[in-house]
Amino acid sequence: MKHIQISALLITFNEEKHIDAVIKNIDFADEIIVVDSFSTDETLIRLKGFPRVTVISRTFENFADQRNYAIAQAKYDWILFIDADERIPENLRQEILNVVKNTDEIVAYMFKRRFFFNKKVMRFSGLQSDTTYRLFRKGYAKYDENKIVHENLIVDGKSAILKHYMLHYCYTSNADYKRKMEHYASLKAKELYNKGKKFNLFHLILRPVYKFITNYVVRLGFLDGIEGFNICYLSAYGVWYRYKELQRLNSLPKL
Structure with a gap:
């Protein structure tokens, strides 16, 4: 063959x-x-x-x-x-x-x-x-x-x-995953910004909560023990960081 x-x-x-x-x-x-x-x-x-x-x-x-x-x-x-x-x-x-x-x-x-x-x-x-x-x-x-x-x-x-x-x-660790979430979130915020998306408080408050509840409760993250809680929390943190970064980008002066 x-x-x-x-x-x-x-x-x-x-x-x-x-x-x-x-x-x-x-x-x-x-x-x-x-x-x-x-x-x-x-x-x-x-x-x-x-x-x-x-x-x-x-x-x-x-x-x-x-x-x-x-x-x-x-x-x-x-x-x-x-x-x-x-x-x-x-x-x-x-x-x-x-x-x-x-x-x-x-x-x-x-x-x-x-x-x-x-x-x-x-x-x-x-x-x-x-x-x-x-x-x-x-x-x-x-x-x-x-x-x-x-x-x-x-x-x-x-x-x-x-x-x-x-x-x-x-x-490998919470700190390592947190850095990854921040890196990915910054790029995602840039992607949203390039598409003309605007920040609002709904994104910053409710979207992270929704992300955590979905992964930890609906998708049974609690069954993964403390590691599951950490991952679900940090994934929600990544969503929060994304929209915090979008807020910063929206506040920059237009060139």
Whole structure:
């Protein structure tokens, strides 16, 4: 059977905690490209230990822009896009290799993700139904650059969901997750501002409350214990921070 070649892509910034493990995890790819936003920790130093990896330093504008740039650098027809804090277990690895060899009509695949807070699996808290595109044919998909955070992949063709789960080690501490929420919230506020959205107190007060109640009560976050409370609280905090930042942007003088 003909070998189908895969390009594995990452975008990184200060990922020294994860970079060794994720590169080893995707060593089945035929090429690995890392687009790094001038990391200030040991990410780039560690990457020098992987001679197969192509490293490109590029200024970060937003997630969609950086991901589309990475796609343009890939040589092969199938793209595997992975974040540094994600891992592909052996069963998912075999499923990936099987579908790229045997699929004709499907041009993009979504992965289900299993979230971890440190080493604890998070089964609820609004995380139980998460899926995201991670495997697709080059030329049939690109990220919508109108959405600069929580990127949306535009797929020209049929897509499907793989059976096995990707592992997502997104939460190592409350402080780490809080920083991520603030970063994402700032980009989302910029996206809203660019669309002409205006701040109001409803956003700042009721939307965070709604987010917390939805994830903690309706989506059973309380069953995840104290970790579930922390994640639901910090997710709500991210919503609050988004609209606080939109308020700041709305208050800037018009140029």
